[in-house]
Amino acid sequence: MIEASSLTKMYGDVTALSDVSFTCREGEIFGIIGHNGAGKTTLLKILSGLILPTSGSLVIGGRDLIEDPMQVRSQIGYLPEESRLYETMLVPDYLRFFGEIYGLDKVTIQARADLLLAQLSLQPEGKQIGNLSKGMKRKVAIARSLIHDPSIL
Structure with a gap:
């Protein structure tokens, strides 16, 4: 389901990710470990389609990230460690907003x-997101990451 080949990401002369290759099949759980600065976050940002690699290829669900980035992104649910929320929105409005971004119809x-x-x-009982507890905000972020029913988390 995920085929990464020689993924590299450069920022000027700085190598953030160097020649990473792996395959992750449907149903597998794949962990990424390494010391600080090893490129874990950079790899996750590439996998989620937030940034493009400088070189290499990434195919997710049969779609190439470079050729069809929107289709690849639609298959992925990504929840970063720190997730900014629109604090003045109500939870249902927030989820509806992100559902529309993913192209879902209102009923879905x-x-x-x-x-x-x-x-x-x-x-959420009609509260703005900014008035929720930290744990409830995290649940909102999880719901946002799952609203489009992604095949890859």
Whole structure:
């Protein structure tokens, strides 16, 4: 499902990621470990489509990241360690907004949002995101990452 070949990312003369290759098949769990500065975050940003590699190739679900970045992004649910939220929005509006970004129709968005709110025991009760506890905000970020029902997490 994920085929990375010789992924490299340069920032000027600085090599952030050097010649990384791996395959991850459907149903597998793949871990990324390394010391500080090893390129873990850079690799995750490439895998999620947030940045493009300087060289190498990445095919996810049969789609090439360079040739079809939007299709690749639509298959991925990515939750970074720190996740900025739109603090003045209500949770249902926030999930609807991201569902629309992913091109979902209103019925699907509502069904997915209702399911995720129930599964995550997320009951925002009309509060703005900025007024939620840290744990509840994290649940909102998780729901946002799953709203489009990605095949890869």
